[in-house]
Amino acid sequence: MRLDKYLTTLGVGSRSQAKELIKKGKIKVNNQIVKKPEQHVKEGEDIINMEGLDLSYHKFYYYMLNKPAGVLTAVSDFQCETVLDIMDVTPKRGLFPVGRLDKDTEGLLLITNDGELSHMLLSPAKHVDKKYYVELDGTVDSQLVDCFRTGFDIGEKNITKPAVLEVIDINKAYVTITEGKYHQVKRMFKHFGLTVTYLKRISMGPLVLDASLKQGEYRILKKEEVEQLLEYKKS
Ligand code: URA
Numbered sequence: 001m002r003l004d005k006y007l008t009t010l011g012v013g014s015r016s017q018a019k020e021l022i023k024k025g026k027i028k029v030n031n032q033i034v035k036k037p038e039q040h041v042k043e044g045e046d047i048i049n050m051e052g053l054d055l056s057y058h059k060f061y062y063y064m065l066n067k068p069a070g071v072l073t074a075v076s077d078f079q080c081e082t083v084l085d086i087m088d089v090t091p092k093r094g095l096f097p098v099g100r101l102d103k104d105t106e107g108l109l110l111i112t113n114d115g116e117l118s119h120m121l122l123s124p125a126k127h128v129d130k131k132y133y134v135e136l137d138g139t140v141d142s143q144l145v146d147c148f149r150t151g152f153d154i155g156e157k158n159i160t161k162p163a164v165l166e167v168i169d170i171n172k173a174y175v176t177i178t179e180g181k182y183h184q185v186k187r188m189f190k191h192f193g194l195t196v197t198y199l200k201r202i203s204m205g206p207l208v209l210d211a212s213l214k215q216g217e218y219r220i221l222k223k224e225e226v227e228q229l230l231e232y233k234k235s
Pocket residue numbers: 100101102103105182183184185186187199
């Protein structure tokens with residue numbers, strides 16, 4: 001296969017982006033810089049390297065983003081800036097956010113091109129824990145802890161699945177849910193007459209938001225974090 005075509009299949013970008021990278025001398029085939037887009041390469045055999053990154057070994061990419069408020073959880077949008085727009089990573093093609101955070105919600109968002117892992121993390125049958133830090137416009141009554149544990153009606157077919165509410169302060173709490181219904185956390189508090197004024201996701205399954213990431217910052221997942229996710233997938 002031609003090198004430029006092969007690069008697109010590895011997720012580097014469009015054909016013209018691939019040609020550009022080759023012409024700039026950023027691509028090595030078997031440790032040699034190649035500047036001809038038409039050069040023939042053997043898929044799965046030749047070692048393709050882009051600026052030190054071994055593409056042949058990086059089939060999947062995993063990033064942790066600390067989503068800022070005001071950005072849409074989507075790949076692209078005509079009007080709004082999306083989480084992918086604020087990430088300057090290569091290759092970007094094929095990456096997508098796992099699950100959805102509301103536009104005004106902040107915090108942990110996994111960005112990957114691993115469809116199987118995403119499917120598992122979002123599967124209702126898997127009951128993946130999602131923990132949020134919540135601020136409210138009123139007092140969180142400690143009696144709500146029991147209500148969250150037993151479940152209640154928020155207008156869905158079934159009552160909410162058992163959730164863990166940890167009251168931190170009069171109007172601050174952590175809540176851990178295993179579902180991902182539309183506006184779920186906001187609707188759960190609304191049921192008790194409370195409005196969520198600030199919402200931040202701090203963990204999803206085994207993945208915990210890196211506290212050193214400022215809003216809008218992201219980093220590639222560490223090897224151990226990827227391993228934990230893949231282990232979790234198997235369990
Ligand atoms: N629940 C919500 O209400 N909003 C989110 O963004 C995530 C969970």
